[in-house]
Amino acid sequence: RLPESFVYSANASRVVFGAGSVGRVGEEVDRLRLQRVLVLSTPQQEDFALTVASRLAAKSVGVFSGAAMHTPVNVTEQAMRDIQEKDVDGLVAIGGGSTTGLSKALALRTDLPQIAIPTTYAGSEMTPILGETANGQKKTITSPKVLPEVVIYDVDLTLSLPVALSGTSGINAIAHAVEALYAQDRNPIIDLMAGEAICALAKALPTIKLDQENREARSLALYGAWLAGTCLGAVGMSLHHKLCHTLGGTFDLPHAETHTIMLPHALAYNAPAVPEAIGRLKRVLETDDPSLALYELAGQVGAVRALKDIGMPEEGLGQARALALSNPYWNPRQLDEDRIGRLLHRAYAGLPPL
Ligand code: NAD
Numbered sequence: 001r002l003p004e005s006f007v008y009s010a011n012a013s014r015v016v017f018g019a020g021s022v023g024r025v026g027e028e029v030d031r032l033r034l035q036r037v038l039v040l041s042t043p044q045q046e047d048f049a050l051t052v053a054s055r056l057a058a059k060s061v062g063v064f065s066g067a068a069m070h071t072p073v074n075v076t077e078q079a080m081r082d083i084q085e086k087d088v089d090g091l092v093a094i095g096g097g098s099t100t101g102l103s104k105a106l107a108l109r110t111d112l113p114q115i116a117i118p119t120t121y122a123g124s125e126m127t128p129i130l131g132e133t134a135n136g137q138k139k140t141i142t143s144p145k146v147l148p149e150v151v152i153y154d155v156d157l158t159l160s161l162p163v164a165l166s167g168t169s170g171i172n173a174i175a176h177a178v179e180a181l182y183a184q185d186r187n188p189i190i191d192l193m194a195g196e197a198i199c200a201l202a203k204a205l206p207t208i209k210l211d212q213e214n215r216e217a218r219s220l221a222l223y224g225a226w227l228a229g230t231c232l233g234a235v236g237m238s239l240h241h242k243l244c245h246t247l248g249g250t251f252d253l254p255h256a257e258t259h260t261i262m263l264p265h266a267l268a269y270n271a272p273a274v275p276e277a278i279g280r281l282k283r284v285l286e287t288d289d290p291s292l293a294l295y296e297l298a299g300q301v302g303a304v305r306a307l308k309d310i311g312m313p314e315e316g317l318g319q320a321r322a323l324a325l326s327n328p329y330w331n332p333r334q335l336d337e338d339r340i341g342r343l344l345h346r347a348y349a350g351l352p353p354l
Pocket residue numbers: 042043044045068069070071095096097098099101119120121122123124125127129130131157158159160161162165169232255256
């Protein structure tokens with residue numbers, strides 16, 4: 001059913017998708033008229049970055065490979081020194097959400113143009129959102145300045161993404177699309193993208209678990225991750241993202257794993273209030289029970305399904321519940337203290353959603 005009125009704002013970025021597309025990075029650097037590009041990565045993916053820098057030859061001033069989880073401000077400051085000393089005029093970020101985060105933090109400070117080359121399914125490259133950490137506190141900023149100008153999706157770079165991280169990173173992407181389906185500012189265009197994203201990822205992830213280098217499944221997953229990232233960048237998120245943000249920030253739980261565990265529970269909680277979203281999920285997942293299907297998908301990809309197994313302390317559940325209910329935010333279903341408490345206990349124990 002088409003809503004009577006809605007607002008759709010598209011984030012402007014150019015997407016180059018396809019196997020081997022990292023080979024087009026030089027063309028994209030030229031299109032942006034860049035002469036002195038800094039290539040960013042994590043220490044683990046420095047070899048990816050060095051390959052890109054060598055492709056760019058004289059147009060690259062080198063590699064900064066210090067990107068780290070949660071975008072620590074001290075790392076950004078180190079990279080800022082490189083930018084000033086080397087008179088950098090553009091950024092190429094190759095890696096997952098951590099590397100994209102560093103690039104965005106630099107763009108926020110300098111307005112330098114960015115080319116993002118994602119190698120996970122986190123989707124940060126499609127959003128104007130940046131989470132930065134200073135003195136142990138994570139702060140979220142939304143600014144069009146941080147949105148990369150160009151995104152190159154090359155399936156070949158995702159073949160090495162470990163199977164375990166592929167599964168949880170993919171379900172992290174599904175979570176963006178699921179919450180987009182019941183966002184307060186949802187619209188029919190984002191609904192289409194969300195449905196397509198969930199369908200693509202749910203099909204691809206079990207195949208990747210069995211066959212890590214299956215190019216067809218890897219392509220489908222990367223396509224799904226792009227669309228899911230677009231959803232995250234376009235509409236507001238609710239209970240699920242709030243819970244994950246709280247658990248990740250307060251108890252230092254790993255990002256993608258936490259999303260994977262919480263998604264079936266958060267969806268089951270909101271289900272009675274969002275019949276249209278549930279209808280679409282039933283169609284795209286070909287199931288009568290989307291929350292249970294997502295719990296089973298997590299099992300199929302071999303993901304951990306209990307908070308207790310990723311470092312959540314049982315005595316922290318009360319605090320998690322209190323934090324989830326503090327700083328009110330929009331959610332399609334009213335937040336009920338007892339129900340949220342029960343949800344957290346089930347997620348802690350790894351039980352199926354209720
Ligand atoms: P990540 O970027 O931290 O990567 C995890 C590890 O896997 C790193 O060591 C990385 O080098 C390695 N890796 C990545 N791709 C690889 C590949 N293809 N082959 C081999 N190793 C590879 O993890 P992530 O889940 O992509 O990102 C998580 C971060 O992104 C979090 O800090 C999260 O808050 C942020 N995030 C931000 C947004 C946003 O819109 N701002 C959206 C999603 C996630």
